[in-house]
Amino acid sequence: MTTTGGDKILNAMLGDGVDTATSARIQKSCTASATPHAGDGTLVEVDPSLSADADGILFALTTATFTAATNTSTILEIYTGASTVEVLWARVLVGYRHIVDGVSGVPTFIPGFLAAGTRVTVRARSAVASKVVNGVYQFISANRSVDWKAPDTYGINTSTSQGVTLTPPGSLNVKGAWTEIAASTTKAITSIGVTFQGAGGNGMNASGVSIDIGTGANPSEVAIISDIVTSTNASEYYAPRGPVAYAVNIPAGTRIVARYSRANAANAVDLVLVGA
Amino acid sequence: MRGHTTTPVLPGRALDKLPSNPLSDQVGTSSNRNTITCTTGAAHTWGSYVEIDPSLSADCDGIVINMRSLHSAAATDSSTLLRIGTGPATETTWAIIGVGYNSYSSGAGAACCEYLIIPGRIPSGTRVAVSAQSARATLTVAAVFTFLASDKTIDYVNPPVSIGYDTATSRGITLTAPGSLNTKGAWTVISASTSAAFTALALGFQGAAGTNMNKTGLLVDIGVGPADQEVVIIPDIYLMANANEEITAFSPVSYGVNIPAGSRLVARYARANAGNALDLCVVAS
Numbered sequence: 199m200t201t202t203g204g205d206k207i208l209n210a211m212l213g214d215g216v217d218t219a220t221s222a223r224i225q226k227s228c229t230a231s232a233t234p235h236a237g238d239g240t241l242v243e244v245d246p247s248l249s250a251d252a253d254g255i256l257f258a259l260t261t262a263t264f265t266a267a268t269n270t271s272t273i274l275e276i277y278t279g280a281s282t283v284e285v286l287w288a289r290v291l292v293g294y295r296h297i298v299d300g301v302s303g304v305p306t307f308i309p310g311f312l313a314a315g316t317r318v319t320v321r322a323r324s325a326v327a328s329k330v331v332n333g334v335y336q337f338i339s340a341n342r343s344v345d346w347k348a349p350d351t352y353g354i355n356t357s358t359s360q361g362v363t364l365t366p367p368g369s370l371n372v373k374g375a376w377t378e379i380a381a382s383t384t385k386a387i388t389s390i391g392v393t394f395q396g397a398g399g400n401g402m403n404a405s406g407v408s409i410d411i412g413t414g415a416n417p418s419e420v421a422i423i424s425d426i427v428t429s430t431n432a433s434e435y436y437a438p439r440g441p442v443a444y445a446v447n448i449p450a451g452t453r454i455v456a457r458y459s460r461a462n463a464a465n466a467v468d469l470v471l472v473g474a
Numbered sequence: 475m476r477g478h479t480t481t482p483v484l485p486g487r488a489l490d491k492l493p494s495n496p497l498s499d500q501v502g503t504s505s506n507r508n509t510i511t512c513t514t515g516a517a518h519t520w521g522s523y524v525e526i527d528p529s530l531s532a533d534c535d536g537i538v539i540n541m542r543s544l545h546s547a548a549a550t551d552s553s554t555l556l557r558i559g560t561g562p563a564t565e566t567t568w569a570i571i572g573v574g575y576n577s578y579s580s581g582a583g584a585a586c587c588e589y590l591i592i593p594g595r596i597p598s599g600t601r602v603a604v605s606a607q608s609a610r611a612t613l614t615v616a617a618v619f620t621f622l623a624s625d626k627t628i629d630y631v632n633p634p635v636s637i638g639y640d641t642a643t644s645r646g647i648t649l650t651a652p653g654s655l656n657t658k659g660a661w662t663v664i665s666a667s668t669s670a671a672f673t674a675l676a677l678g679f680q681g682a683a684g685t686n687m688n689k690t691g692l693l694v695d696i697g698v699g700p701a702d703q704e705v706v707i708i709p710d711i712y713l714m715a716n717a718n719e720e721i722t723a724f725s726p727v728s729y730g731v732n733i734p735a736g737s738r739l740v741a742r743y744a745r746a747n748a749g750n751a752l753d754l755c756v757v758a759s
Contacts, residue, residue, distance in 0.1 A: 208730065211708075211709065218693075220656065220690070221690065221746040222693070222714075256725050258732055334724050406504050407508065408501070424495060424496060427620075441538060441591075446495075454478060
């Protein structure tokens, strides 16, 4: 059985969130708690009612989240449902991110099904008190050719606003040992969003990091997504060089792992996966 | 087919969702992927091909292009075309797309705001090269090229179909300027009749040789259908222009579609400032 996906390119976006008065898509801003890592930031409504079924959210930052010499670990939490009874839908990492001219580097894609009429809200939690996360949320139209479900988030650590810290490689530019992200996936996964940060680091170096995602039991892991390359920067940010969401074919009950190489020992990685 | 249900694909909608895993080709020795640099010739003249990959390690179904050079400058027409070629020297053109008027943060850890996925199949063992031409002579064009593994569940073609590029101006097709701010303009024909069925499009937006852009938004629709019956298949692609003649996108400008052969392919846009205009090249597979 192949573990690669049958899919290629995102479908079109829904018209939700379009501001025809300014020829733009509306930015939303949420502010994390005044207490680092606390999950009591205010929920901000992104969409009161989806106009059609959606197969995922494309999130483009519009304000940088990195700060030099600072741990900017930040989680974006996405909820669905009516006010006061929102239900957590997915969590992704959005700290340590750079933007150019008001637009994020490679946008974060969160795969997963959202039914028409769903209300969507977001909030942030962060190592930085009152961290502001600004961005544009675009919903990808569902075509029902891919049987996506509600997503599962793997690897989140709300107490640190990080994901799973990957095992540091023993040598420069050599992949480190595999780190377990999920001992056993709860259901089959056909798409996976890969989000990562700097593992709480505050002394990064401008060089490269290359991440593999794998599956399989120890010590028989196999890479299924190889060399997701990102440049790093001494101001504590990552800038991916391509997509950070991929089609996969992972059965339920699968162990998921990740590893990385780095060109400088100052750079580290924590990682969260969202599978649907 | 893995992961697919038997529910019919909606008209104009894609069968596809996400890229497949990248091939190991062009993985560098410094935990990176190699940056390939070429130089344009005289104005609107192709520069020499530069080899990207001497021999693909496996079949590929698309190339991710992440620019690593700035092809924009204030008050300057930076229209630039990127050409992918395959085969030995005297390469055969595989695809041509517009890459001028881009946004890029130079320096260490440099980042580009967006990436393109050029859809199309390239067989294992193929040599791949790149060249560029521009309104600006001897412009440096650099990028990371990542080849996506072919899983053969999508019938991409070799080569893909390049639509709308104009080597005389290094531009694509200039879209009809809207008559009013923040109102979609008239549809502009990109292809009167598509030469094949398409399941994926890559869109190369540039500034229509503009030299007086403004930091405001643009919303682009892609549609299909005969005149006066056009139907939007990709709505409101959000772009942001700025006064340095840069255009950045809030999403990957490559989309899955479901367009039959013989379709009339069109585009239109709205803008918040009359200083901003668009031209468009398309690569389809």
